[in-house]
Amino acid sequence: MTRTSFADAGTSAETEASPATAPTSFGRARSRAVARQIVRKAGSALVVLWGAATVAFFAQLALPGDRATVILNIRAGQAQLRTPAELAPIRAAFGLERPLIVQYLDYLRGLITGDFGNSYQQFRPVTAIIGEQLGATIALSLTAILFAWLLMVVWVTLTAGRGPRLTAFGSLTDVVVAGLPAYWLGILLLLVFALGLRWFPVLGGSGPEGLVLPALTLAIPLAGFMSQSTRAEFERALEQPFVLTARMRGMGDWGVRISHVLRHAALPAITLSGWALGATISGAVIVESIFSRPGIGSVLVAAVNAQDLPVVTGIVTLVAVFYVVVNLLVDVVHTLVDPRLVQS
């Protein structure tokens, strides 16, 4: 789901406030500066990933009580004291006798090679559990982002900068829609389009038609959220000299909006891509539950219920990796496209 626009206002203000020095030289000096900038960003992305992995590791220690007992109890589904003989195989399997620092380093090494540890409950690698379900969620997530872009572009192009009434209505809709809880929206869509009109199957199913309602449930609030920043930028761009120039060349209103203004206005929404991916994957937790779809959301809810921490931290870490990588890509693209962002 969405964070408030407010929280994000801080972010965009920050980006604008960062020292954007004018390009002082061109050619080699600039490409060196770009390269340095990219390396720096990749470095700080690595630090964030290391931090996320550390949080994930220590969360696994946070369950109260002896870890081997906890694991055995979670596996058995009942809490009781265990004999050392019962605990010994668990200790050995999870390497719990080793000093904490060794376990930590081993965990980090595992993450790098794609090993997220073993599930407490299923005694299987977490990677296998996630791997089986990841495809469905990624498909849902990407479809939702695509829908959100379509909705947002159409809505903003139609309503932004169209006189006070329509503009006010447009931005009010953005705010209201962005705050809609996914569970409620999903239920409404399900009631109207699946149970009422019977356009779509009630239970997800595996076909593309089963994907439409779940994706829309995620896309509508996301579109409202992205519209807020796009609309502001769109209205700013409409006032720019290049718009006047285009109009003077005899370009119609729609032409100006679609081929000139939209491009400028889309930038802040592109910046949100990393966040949007994270938001749709975490929204999938709710949507998969409503539409009974398979996916890492359902796995996560089951794992939280069972206190199967390696599975929970595995999914959470994976989403953090997605977020960091997509953000890094967005940053790099921005640096390449916009010379003002390169700090000398």
Place this chain on the structure above:
Amino acid sequence: MTALEAPGQTLNAAALLARRPWGLYVAVGFAVLLLVAAVAPHLLTSRDPSALDYPAALQAPSLTHWFGTDESGRDLYTRVVFGAAISLPIGLGAAVVGIVLALLLGSTAALAPRFIGAAVDRLLEVMFAFPALLLALLLITVSGPSAISEVFAVGLGTAPGYARMVRGQIKAAKGAAYVEAATALGHSRSRIVRVHILPNALRPLVAVFALSIGQSIVWASSLSFLGLGVAPPSPEWGALLDAGRSYITVTPWLLVIPGLVVVAVSIAATTIGRHLQSRLERGDRA
């Protein structure tokens, strides 16, 4: 307005009336109603939220049962009213936890010595990489589902975004001309922080807090809906939704109405928050 007024004035008054923030009045009215529901639910309903009445099970909304009844014949309207006493404190508590955490982290990042500030900056980036719901779920895995863990989970989940905002506000205030002036006047650093930076940087938080209450109620009810927060038969709004899920094909209002209440709360909080925000901004300019 009297009949003696000139037509022109009447027109002005009408225009003024049209410009009144009706949305705000409705939002405040709704907020007051919710407070009454939370503090004195018996003023709004004469029924008992857990009174069973099996012959009247799964009835559609009617004059006797405004929102219909659930599978045990309990009156949904009464349950929604009593739910306010659970959902509102959870939302309020989560908003407080979120804002306090954000204040601590954000102001440390902006005001502490460089190496501490940079460390907190990194920590915020790490927290930001986890989507709010996932951060909340991580905490609930460790602490187990309950109202208290819901409060802390939602607070923790929303904190990074607000912390970033606090940090940005303080940094902006630090660079403002009045801080430069105070420095030039030789005021001490602690005095500048106390008298100039914090009040100016934190004033917008009043509006953020209002927004965050609505947001937190939505998040908390989502957790309950997933069965990871307050569990049925509690009349907490998310739990009502969770309980109604099995009957979606028969009695959709069991899901639609509690959800609508949450949406209304969130819109009301947003309306009030936005109004505060624009008032504070106007105040800044004066």
